[in-house]
Amino acid sequence: MRESPLAKLTLERRVLVTVGAGGVGKTTTAAALSVAAARRGRRVLCLTIDPARRLAESLGIAEMSADAVEIPRARFEAAGVPMEGSLTAMMLDTKRTFDELVVKHSSTPQKAQQLLDNKLYKYVSTSLAGTQEYMAMEKLVAVKDDPRYDLVVLDTPPTANALDFLDAPERLTDALDSATMKWFIEAFESSGKLSLNVIARSAAAVLRGIGKITGGGFLEAMAEFLSELNDLFGGFKERAARVQRTLRSPEVAFVLVTSPSPPSLKEAQYFAERLEQHGMPKGSFIVNRLHVTPPFAETGVTQRQAEDGLAARDVSLEDGGAERCVQAHGDLVRLAALDAQNLRVLDAHGTPIVRVAELDTDVRDIALLAAVGEILMEGGV
């Protein structure tokens, strides 16, 4: 049997992070690798960001929450998946992670409460660009050393651009560190009370970034908020540096998921390059939903073969049906060839590539997740 790079990573690393463009199969892959590792005896925590709750549904749990939920062994057994280890699922909750950080890093409980009660805090902690990505990594650092787990698989947010994820810690601290922010805080602290005109003029850049919020007292709230956030500033910066360090550790591997489409491949490649630049460990590419070469690809299918093949399956055709089957077969041969051609761009990266075929169904239950897991462990198609 071929040795799959993913089998090795799944059994040896402590942290796997699935990254890639939206919709390519990050959540599915994270869950499938988790199931495969758990079957083989590892105690796995799958940390997911899945607003559609598809993963919760496929694992058969009614509600996935920010608390860890261990999937009962009986559920795997009922799906024909014997389980040697264990699988715990946890949904990432951005606001809750941010709240926990605020409490942890504020100098006093009163200061923490003041910040949590701030009108703008809720907005920033959930909607500011980069916070979701940053909090995902924050959570990773928090659970990475948890002795209850051997492997943590981190699914990443459905960001339009996967790079947002890598850059999030820096972007967030840069935003807090920006000259405008500093000025804003100083102006507020030295004047004691706000001069709205001056603040309004200078804060335009900040406000543009934060979005349009209207309503009375906004600027006062904003300044108060920034001043309180400043109280945490040292803490955040240190944390961001720690997140970055964790991501460079050899215990971690990034799994770059992509579809065979050129835009998605381009993003995966770009991500691979960025990982190299950052000195972060690339584990493997997964090319998911690949069109695979059908039988008779070299010779082409004759109308006769199509008719016979369908008759053998008791399928009767309406007029012209066999011809359409031949056409569909030809299309699939061409699509498979096109995918294979497009994939060549990944060869130059020197990172292993695991291919997964497009299945004829959604991956929507434990048995299917386990099946995809085995495909990944065996090295793909």
Ligand SMILES: Nc1ncnc2c1ncn2[C@@H]1O[C@H](COP(=O)(O)OP(=O)(O)O)[C@@H](O)[C@H]1O
């Ligand atoms: N190999 C595959 N064949 C068929 N459907 C797949 C495959 N991989 C993933 N899917 C389906 O694609 C959809 C998107 O997958 P998902 O893992 O949620 O993507 P992402 O997390 O990257 O946004 C899901 O409905 C999933 O069941």
Ligand SMILES: [Mg+2]
């Ligand atoms: Mg997802």
